[in-house]
Amino acid sequence: MGTRAPTDQNHDDTTSNDVKVDNRTEREKQIDEWLPITSSRSAKWWYSAFHNVTAMVGAGVLGLPYSLSHLGWGPGLTMLFGSWILTTYTLWQLVEMHEIIPGKRFDRYHELGQHAFGKKLGLLIVVPQQLIVEVGCDIVYMVTAGQSLKKFHELLCQDPCKDIKLTYFILIFASVQFLLSHLPNFNSITAISLAAAVMSITYSTIAWVAAVNKGVQPNVDYGYRESSRSGEIFSFFNGMGALAFAYAGHNVVLEIQATIPSTPEKPSKGPMWKGVLAAYLVVAGCYFPVAISGYWAYGNKVADNVMLSLEKPVWLIAAANMFVVIHVIGSYQVFAMPVFDMMETVLVKKLKFKPSFMLRFITRNLYVAFTMMVGILVPYFGGLLGFFGGFAFAPTSYFLPCIIWLIICKPKKWGLSWLINWLCIVIGVIIMVLSPIGGLRQIIIDSKHYKSFS
Template sequence: MVGAGVLSLPYAMAQLGWGPGGVILVLSWLITLYTLWQMVEMHEMVPGKRFDRYHELGQHAFGEKLGLYIVVPQQLICEVGVNIVYMVTGGKSLKKFHETVCKDCGEIKLTYFIMIFASVHFVLSHLPNFNSISGVSLAAAVMSLSYSTIAWTASVHKGVQKDVEYGYKAKSTSGTVFNFFTALGDVAFAYAGHNVVLEIQATIPSTPEKPSKGPMWKGVLVAYIVVALCYFPVALVGYRMFGNKVEDNILISLEKPAWLIAMANMFVVVHVIGSYQIYAMPVFDMIETLLVKKLKFKPSITLRFITRNLYVGFTMFVAISFPFFGGLLGFFGGFAFAPTTYFLPCIMWLAIYKPRKFSLSWCANWVCITLGLLLMTLSPIGGLRNIILQAKSYKFYN
């Protein structure tokens, strides 16, 4: 659950301000916990059947064809978007590690660091399933807790900066509004576990006496307690110490102690290696199923080798072309994560369970849907504007 999006939370706070930022952080935590509970409950709502994929749940709620058309594009955009952002994150963290450890070395282009990061995935992508990446996933989880803790403790150690300011950074009203929109997407991106939660629950044994939702819900609660312990200190402490001058990745704002910042950046690299695979696995599954079932390709090692390498190459190419961490987070956070994380589970719940009008369940779901739609509409506008502004001064493939 704890993704690299946590590193952008102080920057998001700088664009939102203390009041709105605090409210949005807490609201996002509550809404996404609620929608995650709904997905865990719906996994086995039909006796004797398990919905092991997000689109299977969508098909049950909306019908065979409509369910696919609603869920699959959103899920694909979301998972591919995360993989692109994680390529950028991995490359930038490797670059920061190199600069911190070797201050006298000549500068190496970000492009090369993204390619180094991608080279790992040309190997790992050929692992067969979720269980086979459990070791990588465990390492990723430990790393995410470690670099989150380093991010806020190192900020405390650095102390409040002399010229710190907490006002909005943009000079114009329109700039402030667009930055606010982008920050909403940054927060949404941080809560990104819903897209693979059913695939993860599918790996838990289940019987009528002991359904999988029991242990899964316990796992979700533990995950969300850890999320709160990571996200809130990083967001609030990072903003308190650096104000509106904080970078879109908090680790870039931190320079000392050098050994600790270098270690934190390597933790980020290890974490996003594992996270990339978790989000890439369902995409591989979709691509290979389409090729075999629809286009009648013969399932083989060659097919897997070509499709997976092409996918890794594609995400690497896009990341090298648009390495804008903050803008990409804002764009994908709103455009892709808002539907699958904030309100699609609520729409499914209303379609399947049909709670009584104006009951607590009905009202809670409609509040989530309304807020999620606003998020999906507004944050990609801010994110896209940020990407365009950064692209103006950026030298491509430099």
């Protein structure tokens, strides 16, 4: 939210004297030095790799076997590999467009949208979608962490063991976020992001190795999960959204790139793309084995969170669930930071609040409390993946970068670039329209078996 003036976009603390003179007022400089996205531009390329791995390899990877159980082997693997290729391409587009105008940096996704669609329309198109993705991810992470903590407790608690409500485990995770949410900017969470990235690789490896070791379960069935024809169709839609949920890094990539220094001689897209490519190779090494082995072992009986299907060896699965918790601690912050930036930009630039610790303390605590309450009230992991994956992730990751590319770069009509972008747009729109239907249906079904605050 908050549109930056052109002089804001021209400014970079680390650029050389070749860059245009900074004409901002002292107050504007102070605000930019206070806001989370623009306060530090000293990141290295590997910071980008950490943040992107943390952003992508999260709750989505745990739901991949579940999405295959909705889609089946053929369509599921086609969409899994196709989405990886497609979203790599659209992520490259965003990295390229960060500084497509000489002397300007589009530090936020909505700023690039404003350049393509106009100031007002750009905000209306990009901001709601981006907010739904980032807030939706944080809600899902609340549920994921609560489920993993509950599973950890159940695996290690010796009989007699008292059952503890999922709500309490979500509260435990939220208490950590209440503390971490007061770190000022992206660079301040680099260590947390690194730990989260390592944890994501670790628990993904444990998940697929444990599934392979367990082998194909008795009476495994690779048919669709639903018995009725209509159920199969809605289930297929939900599976598409759950798979799309796994590719969420686009929503924070420009904000991450904004933390990397840039000069006319060494633009930020070089180190940024290096980090993104490293991250996507890690993504492939996590996604494909987990999705294939989880579905292979459990078929259409696999849980919406594959960690809930794994039981033995107890100590290893318990450790993997704790690794999931550590990972989503970092993932939550990576997706929350752009939201904090949006809220604080509106408060200090539009509503003229004075940048202060108290302002940040109140707004960020309210945000964490909101995501916690929604997570407690709607803890339906599988349905949330499908709904959010289709409704918001498909536009921002699959086809919105392509639309912006067509507007700004104007590739030759019927040329290769033009055709590729339109193919991505068609695929993305299909996912966006159909997936939320399946996800919402799954939420309604799950709600019949759950009581709030249970």
